[in-house]
Amino acid sequence: MIEVQDLTKAYGSVTAVDHVSFSVKKGEILGFLGPNGAGKTTTMRILTGFMPATSGTAKIGGFDVFNDSLEVRRHIGYLPEAPPVYPDMSVETYLDFVARIKNVPAEKRPGLIADALQKTGLSDKRHELIKRLSRGYKQRVGIAQALVHDPDVIILDEPTVGLDPKQIIEVRHLIKSLAGTHTIILSTHILPEVSMTCDRVVIINKGKIAAVDTPQNLTNQLKAGQRVRLEVSAPEASLREALGQVAGARRVQVESHSDGHLSANVEAEPGKDIRSALAAKVIEKGWPLFELRGVTLSLEDIFLQLTTDDSSHAQATN
Amino acid sequence: MKNVWAIYRKEMGHYFVSPIAYVFIGLFLILSAFFFNFFLTAVIQQSLSAEMEGMRFGMSQNIDVPSEVMRAFFGLLSTLVLFITPILTMGVYAEERKRGTMELLMTSPITETDIVLGKFFASFSLFALMLLPTLSYLIFMYLRSDPMPPWRVLFAGYAGILLLGASLTALGTFISSLTENQIIAAVLTFAAFLLVWVLDIGRNASGAVASVLTYLSVIRHYEDFTRGIIDTSGLVYYFSFIFLFVFLTIRSVDSMRWRRA
Numbered sequence: 001m002i003e004v005q006d007l008t009k010a011y012g013s014v015t016a017v018d019h020v021s022f023s024v025k026k027g028e029i030l031g032f033l034g035p036n037g038a039g040k041t042t043t044m045r046i047l048t049g050f051m052p053a054t055s056g057t058a059k060i061g062g063f064d065v066f067n068d069s070l071e072v073r074r075h076i077g078y079l080p081e082a083p084p085v086y087p088d089m090s091v092e093t094y095l096d097f098v099a100r101i102k103n104v105p106a107e108k109r110p111g112l113i114a115d116a117l118q119k120t121g122l123s124d125k126r127h128e129l130i131k132r133l134s135r136g137y138k139q140r141v142g143i144a145q146a147l148v149h150d151p152d153v154i155i156l157d158e159p160t161v162g163l164d165p166k167q168i169i170e171v172r173h174l175i176k177s178l179a180g181t182h183t184i185i186l187s188t189h190i191l192p193e194v195s196m197t198c199d200r201v202v203i204i205n206k207g208k209i210a211a212v213d214t215p216q217n218l219t220n221q222l223k224a225g226q227r228v229r230l231e232v233s234a235p236e237a238s239l240r241e242a243l244g245q246v247a248g249a250r251r252v253q254v255e256s257h258s259d260g261h262l263s264a265n266v267e268a269e270p271g272k273d274i275r276s277a278l279a280a281k282v283i284e285k286g287w288p289l290f291e292l293r294g295v296t297l298s299l300e301d302i303f304l305q306l307t308t309d310d311s312s313h314a315q316a317t318n
Numbered sequence: 319m320k321n322v323w324a325i326y327r328k329e330m331g332h333y334f335v336s337p338i339a340y341v342f343i344g345l346f347l348i349l350s351a352f353f354f355n356f357f358l359t360a361v362i363q364q365s366l367s368a369e370m371e372g373m374r375f376g377m378s379q380n381i382d383v384p385s386e387v388m389r390a391f392f393g394l395l396s397t398l399v400l401f402i403t404p405i406l407t408m409g410v411y412a413e414e415r416k417r418g419t420m421e422l423l424m425t426s427p428i429t430e431t432d433i434v435l436g437k438f439f440a441s442f443s444l445f446a447l448m449l450l451p452t453l454s455y456l457i458f459m460y461l462r463s464d465p466m467p468p469w470r471v472l473f474a475g476y477a478g479i480l481l482l483g484a485s486l487t488a489l490g491t492f493i494s495s496l497t498e499n500q501i502i503a504a505v506l507t508f509a510a511f512l513l514v515w516v517l518d519i520g521r522n523a524s525g526a527v528a529s530v531l532t533y534l535s536v537i538r539h540y541e542d543f544t545r546g547i548i549d550t551s552g553l554v555y556y557f558s559f560i561f562l563f564v565f566l567t568i569r570s571v572d573s574m575r576w577r578r579a
Contacts (some may be wrong), residue, residue, distance in 0.1 A: 048425040051575045074427040084422035086328075088335045100324035101426040145422070 001026040001153065001183040002047070006056035009042050016042040018207035019056065024200075026152075027180045031198030031215075032187035039207040040187040041081055044157050047185070048078040060153055074103060077151040081158055083142025087131035091122055091141055094130060095148050102149035116144040119174060135162045143171065147178070154178065156186040160193060172197050228275055230264045231257060231291035232282055239264060239287070246281050248272035261290060321428040325436025326443075329410075333444050342406065343448045349398060350391075354455045357390040384459055384467040392475045392544035395452070396537060399445075399483055400515065404507035406444065407490030410437050411571070412500045420574065430571045438491055438564055445483045449476070471546035478543025481556035485536055486511055488563035495570040511536075 002024040009017040017039040024030045032040045046053045047060065049069040058065045063072045086094055095113045104112060117123045120140040125133065130141060139162050146154055159175065160168045175197050178184060188194060194201050195215040203210040203218075211218060232239060236254055243252045243266055251267040268274045275294055282289045333339040365381035372380075414420045423433055453476065460466055490507045497503050518535035532538055536559070539552035 045421075050421055050425050070427050070429070073425055076425070078422075078425045080418060080421045082418045084417070084419045086332065086417070086419060088332055093331065097324065097328050098422070098426075100327075101321060101423065101428050103321075103427050 001028075001061060002030075002185070003059040004043075004047070004056070005058070007043065007046060007053050007058055008055045009039075009046060009051070010054045015207050017046070017053075020204070020207070020209055021056075022202050022209065022212055024183055024185060026183050028200065029175065029179045029184045029186070029198045031194040031201045032185060032204060033189070033191065033194050033201055034187075034204040035189060038204045040204060041157055042207075043204070044078070044155050044185065044187060048076055048155055049073050050078075075151055076153045076155055077102075077146035077149065078154075079142045079146040079156045079159055081161075083138050084145070085130045085138060085141050088129065090127050090129055091117070091133075091144075092126040094141065095144060098145045099148050102151075104149045112148055112150055115150075116148040119147060119177075120144040121170065136164060136167045139163055140167075140171075143174070151182070153183045153185070156184065158188055159186055160188070160190070168193075226268045226273070227295040228266045228268065228278055229291070229293055229295050230266065230278060230282070230289070231261050232264065232287050232289055233261045234282075234285070234287040236262055238285075242281055242285055243278065246274055246277045248274040248277065265295075321432035322436045322439070325423075325428070325433055326440045329437055329440030330443065333440070339444060339447075342402065342444070343451075346398060346402060346448045347451055350395065350452050351455065353394045354387075354391055354452070357387050357394070358459065361386045361390070382467075384463045385471065387459060388456065388467075388471060388475060389544055391456070392479060392540075395449070395479050396482060396540055399479070399486060400511050401508075402448075403445070403483065403486040403490050404504045404511065407441055407487055407494050407507060408500045408504035409494065410441060410491045411495040411567075412498055412503045415498045415574075416500075424575065430568050434491075434564060434568045434571055438488060438567070441487045441491060442484050445487060446480060449479060449483070468546065474543045474546045474548050477548060478540045478552075481543070481553075481560075482536060482540050485556050485559040485563075488560045488567070489514070492563045492567040492570060495567050495574075 004020060004022050007017055007020045008015065020039070020043060022030070032043070034040050042051075045051045047058055047065055049065050049072055052066050060072045061075050063075075065072050086097075089097070092113065095116060096109060099109045099113060114123075117126055120143050122137070122140055122144055125137060130138060133141065139159070143156070143159060146156065156175070160171050163171060172193065175184060175186065179199070186193075186197070198215060200212065200214055201218060202212050230243075234242075236256070239262055240252055240254050243249055243254075243264055246266075248269050249266050250269050253265045254262055255264075257263045266274065266278060273294075275292060279289065279292055282292075361381070361383050364386075365383050368381050411420070414423070424430075456472055456475075460469075460472065489510055490503075493507045493510060494500075494503045497506070514534070514536045516535070518532045518538045533551075533555070539549070539555050542549045542552050
């Protein structure tokens with residue numbers, strides 16, 4: 001459905017998007033994950049035909065986003081970072097206007113508008129002026145606007161920003177319910193959002209793609225290199241040495257704990273469970289063991305590993 | 319065409335849902351009515367005293383009251399237009415860009431031409447609507463005049479003010495498309511209006527440059543219209559002016575895709 005090849009966008013000397021390639025299958029939800037300023041918005045703006053790319057191609061439904069821009073725009077719904085609403089309009093008038101400029105024929109408009117209102121939970125606010133709505137409701141109007149012409153592809157730039165936790169859950173449900181019939185790209189810098197809603201994740205940082213995979217695979221991939229955390233009362237140097245001798249232990253970090261114990265992080269070789277071996281080692285040495293647990297990496301850790309260099313990563317996870 | 323209509327409807331809705339249209343039309347009508355009344359009484363008094371002097375000295379010197387009033391009134395309308403149009407057009411694109419709704423328009427399956435034409439016609443319609451009630455002042459004067467002045471003068475005068483308004487609207491919307499800031503748009507528009515206004519400063523000078531500049535002044539051609547003359551050169555001038563700035567606006571809106579950095 002969506003094919004992106006070597007997409008590059010440079011603003012003067014700054015390269016916002018650097019040779020990005022990915023593809024999205026029909027009915028899939030693709031998450032775009034990255035820190036602020038990673039190039040998510042720029043990529044989306046190129047896909048929606050809002051701005052041209054410096055080089056590379058992007059195709060939606062077989063149409064080039066630059067050469068067949070109008071055709072592409074007919075098939076996409078787009079929610080920009082800030083909901084593009086007219087404060088003086090009522091919700092219904094606004095959606096009617098959007099439906100018109102999206103070339104929805106007159107006889108289909110009332111039905112589609114009612115659908116969009118219902119899906120976004122705005123039915124009872126339809127006559128309200130947009131400027132009187134709260135931030136969360138404005139965001140919903142923005143989402144309704146992206147759905148109103150029932151597009152094949154929906155592109156949502158940070159759809160849950162500014163919503164309260166309950167609304168966030170509702171929006172995630174809405175997005176999931178749209179998958180299958182619609183192809184969706186959404187961007188976010190909130191990690192749980194990706195693991196909850198997306199079929200696949202593109203992690204993007206400084207304009208470059210750091211990883212593309214399913215949320216499960218990304219998590220599994222790094223779970224392989226499991227880490228074990230211990231809390232022991234022992235001399236620092238000998239602890240470090242002893243733990244390093246355990247078969248399968250790769251890297252040992254030791255630091256002193258506030259109450260005089262030492263805490264150690266041991267990284268295991270991929271695929272090995274070294275917890276019992278570590279316990280045995282500590283007992284063998286006769287040191288009191290206070291805690292020993294395996295640490296599974298969250299998507300958060302993976303994200304940081306992929307988007308930051310090693311030294312700052314170590315600080316961030318400790 | 320349907321897309322132009324969609325944009326047009328939206329713009330008109332914006333004018334009439336917000337207080338903009340009412341404030342403009344109200345203010346314009348108060349000022350124009352006041353001045354019309356002032357011109358009418360002044361010219362009538364002038365003509366009465368001229369008549370009395372004529373009787374005293376035996377020379378009859380008639381003043382054509384309706385023509386004099388119309389000349390003064392159309393002059394006033396053009397001045398009001400000079401001040402009002404920049405405020406009318408300042409937000410047309412600037413506001414849209416600031417609110418981020420330009421992104422909606424430009425990612426919808428409509429062309430830049432649709433957007434620009436819809437917006438231009440809407441601004442012009444508001445301008446024409448604002449002008450419409452003033453027609454009643456002049457019709458009232460026509461019906462009370464004996465002999466009635468030729469309707470051609472009224473028609474030409476309104477054709478002139480509409481063309482002048484359309485030209486300035488085209489220029490004003492173009493300037494609005496260049497900036498995100500409404501105040502800057504208004505100030506630049508006003509400055510640009512003054513510039514094209516005073517180009518006929520060399521009207522009495524001779525030489526090629528002076529005559530070219532005079533031809534380029536928006537007000538020079540307007541004066542012909544207010545005298546009841548519909549001159550082809552005036553029509554050509556105004557239509558070229560409108561076409562040029564509408565075209566430039568389309569290019570400017572198109573270039574927003576590249577400019578946004």
